[in-house]
Amino acid sequence: MLEMPSYHALAAMVLTVVVFYLFARGKMSTEIVSLGTIAVIAVGLYFYPLPNAQPTDGLALAFAGFGHYALITICALMILGRGLVVTGALDPVSRVLERVWKVNTQLGLFVSLAIAAGLSMIINDTPVVVLLLPIFVALAQRGAMPASKTLIPINAAVLIGGMATTIGTSTNLLVVSIAVDLGMPQMSVFHYTPIVLAAALVAFPYLWLVMPRLLPDNSPDKNHNERRFFAKLRVTELSGLVGKHFDEIVDTLPEDFRFEERPTGPFQAGQRMTISGTHSGLEHAMRLLRGPVAPAWVVDRIRSEGKARDEDIEVVEMIVTGDSRLVGRTLASSNIADHYGVAVLGIHRPARPLAEEPSPVDADLRLAEGDVLLVMGLGDGLEAFTVGDGLLRLEGAREMPRRSKAVIAGVIMFGSVVFASVGLVPIAISALAGAILMFVTGCVKFDRVGRALSGKVIVLVAASIAIGRIVLDSGAAMWLGEALALGLQHLPPAGVVAAIMLFVTVLTNFASNATAATVGTPIAFNLATQLGMPQEPLVLAVLFGCNLCYATPIAYQTNMLIMAEGRYSFADYLRTGVPLVLIMVTTLSILLAITYGM
Incomplete structure (x- = not known):
């Protein structure tokens, strides 16, 4: 007879359901729900501590996420990705993929999904996503499919590929090692790969053709036309x-x-x-055609001064106001480069239906109030130009890529990926070491770190870690496992496999895959003994379930990494992830039953 859960376990389950509901409903911001969750756990455990614990232990549990290695790892990986972006290190790869996408959008996505799944079979999931993330963001900026429509499918392909081998994720290794400790034979790297590949073939059409259609276009400029x-x-x-x-x-x-x-x-x-x-279109074309749009002498001077002062070159948009001395002058007669050491790359002339204006292609175009200039320069020169000539600086300044650091950034990222992938050091250590090297070499500057990190992701990770801890420490996870074992006695073997996989999937999407592996593997092993079933398919059901973490952003750290860049909400993961979970659970359960003659 199953006993009632403890009050702490019951409270942990209720809290998890409420938090999930608030995230899925989307009425409150992710940050507020996350911080509120941490506050509830901290206050609740202070006044009602866990058995054999002090009130202050609850505070440590609630706030442990902010110092957890998983959060530190994610932040370090964001910094590594930022280094690749600001140096333009991945531009050659982006251009190759861009050619494929230009042939056909669907072909480009197909090839990208295949590459992502293939890489993650031999390289840990997280480094693969870190490598691919800036590439697909850059592709979106160049006119390919919006990042919000590609990142979740790419991430799902990485997770499926990582599930196919014992070295694909650290969770796979954890499940296999626990099973060996319990008495099972050691599994080889490709022991169950054919099963996963067969399931991937079933899921691939959904990733490729359906999932992008379920995702919104969260491109920052989708609601207005970019200036030309x-x-x-x-x-x-x-x-x-x-x-x-x-x-x-x-x-x-x-x-x-x-x-x-x-x-x-x-x-x-x-x-x-x-x-x-557009701003990005001009930059891309100039790089492709190797032709400047401003006098070479001023561009060379800006670059040499920027290198000497170790300062980033910026490209900003400025509006000509009615008080500006530029009104009525041409660029040639205004001597902007001589006065301020900045270069005007282009002019945007807004529509003026009530006045006859010269064509923007006129070489002697005279500037007018409201014209927008695209200006390149260093910080002090841009500021002097803004003040001296009566201009209004717009938001959205962009830094020119520090291409002299591109090779260094690429080597740092490659080294971090290799060291983590072959198991020489944990991903947390290789990511931190890579982030430090990005700072030391100047690929990423200390005062720009805030642009690499996402506050929403940070508090969401911290909250998910706190929830996972309370679900495990309160006994809620173990009670749910016992309830599952009690209810599976009357199911056929294939049903038992599917139920275990689904249980572990739910646990991994709400707590963590490490928690799911720790709780689920012993339960599956003991259940197989009790029911007289082979142990291996049930343990594999746990391993597969731990990897089916598509339905929530808190399920896996790669889900968190793409959240900020894709501007995703909790509901986006639910809408696309739940169908994929059902496809994979059904397919994998059938394949396990067939493979092991159940």
Whole structure:
């Protein structure tokens, strides 16, 4: 007869359900719910401590998440990813994938999912996501599928691939080691890989064709048109355009960029062509075509001064006000570069339906109130230009990639991934060491760390760790396991496998996969003995269930890593993850039953 759970266990289960409801409902911000959860656990355990515990032990449990190695690891991984972004280290990989995406969007996503799943079979899931995350964010900025529609499918593919081998995740190793301690034979690296690959084939169409349609477009600029800037592209001897015809290069150009005038013959050094594009479109095209849009001498001076002062180059948007001295002048007559040491890359002219305005492609365009300038320079020069010429600086300044550090950032990331993947050091240590090296080498600057970290993710991780601890320490997880074992006695073997997998899946999505593995493996082992069933399929059901962590952001650290970049809500994980969990549980249960003759 199953005894009633203790008051602490009952309270832990009720709290978990309430928190899940609040997250899923989405009416309160993630930060408020997370901090409220931590506060409830801290206050509750202070006045009603766990057995044989002091009131202050409850405070330590509630706030332990803020110093937990998992949170520190996630923050370090965010910093590593930031280093790749600000140095442009992954641009070559992005451009290769971009060509595939340009052929066909669905083909690009298919190839990306296959790469993600394949890599995670031999490399730990977390480093794979850290490597891929900035690539798909960059692809989204260049006109591919929005990041919010690709990151959850890519993450799910990584998790499925990581499930396929015993070295794919640390959780797999944990389950296997617990099973060996209980008396099972050691499993080889690819012991159960065919089962997972067969299930992956069933799930892949959902990841590829359905899941992106269930996700919103959370692109930051989706609700308004980006400004289009007009500029003069200078064709130099080193340019990739010299000797080529327009038709040869038109298909390689980004969608948010175009030539406003078409040359009659091949491009020649010394030509100046009128172009237009969004901020990101101009940057991408200039890099692709190797042609400047501002005088080379001022660009070279900005770069040399930035390197000498170890200062980032910024590109900002500025509005010409009615009091500016620039009103009525052309760029050539304003001597902006001589006065302030900054370079104007392009001009955006807003629509003025009641006035006759010269075309933006006019070489002698005179600036007017309301025009927006795209300006590159160092901090002091930009500030002097803003104040001196009566401009209004807009939000959203972008740093120019520190490409001189790209190789260093790539080596640091590669080293961190390799050391963690081959098991030389834990992922926490390799990530921290990599983050420190990013700072020491100047790939990431201390005063810009805030841009790499997400406050929402930090408090959500801390809250999830606190919930996992209280569910385990209160005895709630063990009581649920005993209740499961009692209810499985009358099910057929295949039903027992499915029920164990589903139980562990629920536990891993609400507590943690380590908790699920620790609780679920002994239960499955003992249950197999009691019911006279083979132990291996039940232990594999636990291992698979620990990896089916798609339904909540708190289930696994890679879910947390993509949350900020994809601007996801709790409901996005539920909407896309629950169907995938059901597909995988059903498919894996059937495959286990067939494989082991149950």
